[in-house]
Amino acid sequence: MRDSLDMTGKVVIVTGGGRGVGRGIATRFLEAGAEVVICGRKPPESLPEQAGRLAHFVAADVRELEQSLAVIVFATQRFGRLDVLVNNAGGSPAAPAATASPRFSEAILKLNLIAPLQFAQQANAIMQNQQGGGLIVNIASVSALRPSPGTAAYGAAKAGLLSLTQTLAVEWAPKVRVNAVTAGMIETELAHLHYGEGEARARVAATVPLGRLGTPRDVADACIFLASPLAAYVTGASLLVHGGGEKPAFLEAVK
Secondary structure, three states: OOOOOOOOOOEEEEEOOOOHHHHHHHHHHHHOOOEEEEEEOOOOOOOOEEOOEEOEEEEOOOOOHHHHHHHHHHHHHHHOOOOEEEEOOOOOOOEOOOOOOHHHHHHHHHHHHHHHHHHHHHHHHHHOOOOOOEEEEEEEEHHHOOOOOOEHHHHHHHHHHHHHHHHHHHHHOOOEEEEEEEEOOEOOOOOHHHHOOOHHHHHHHHOOOOOOOEOHHHHHHHHHHHHOHHHOOOOOOEEEEOOOOOOOOHHHHOO
């Protein structure tokens, strides 16, 4: 009996797969047996690897249609199909909403909302015409569900991504499933920019009901589940991977 989480024979694209959460996702799919293609503006210092199997890298800025299409073409020409697209590339530096320039806000919206839509359109065109269809996973953020001070455009873009996920799931069914993984605070190589270090980061982790920051593996495992037969009836969903979220502030105030 085949393991339901076995991805042998599957072809997966992970945008921004060279570091952080994306690298964790790419490595997890390699571990499950999939062929993995990652993309980014610059090649990583090392490719995601598992048991001697390497991800394939294509240089691409996901905001540029021709470059994202080149990633799709590489994957389909090399492997003959595309089973999973993980729209992971994204992010935002901090910027006060009162002074953020229009150009800055447009760039954040393009990276975190428009680029995933365009990449999904290109992947869907392949998936609709192949046996077995396919799956698209959009990596969202709890910033879409609560105030996002300092990253207003980012939070708005991720909220739009959740809405987009629901709509595409309806439009592209039944052949293509579209879901989101809504991630909380995740420990990556850039975590210090958001959560500090040492005691400061420990205090941040203590605000999470499960008592720790998440890991790229936590997000990756959610992606594997959504890509598996165990999630065959799951589409248009947002899977919260946030350790229980944030404790209500009033609980501290009434102590």
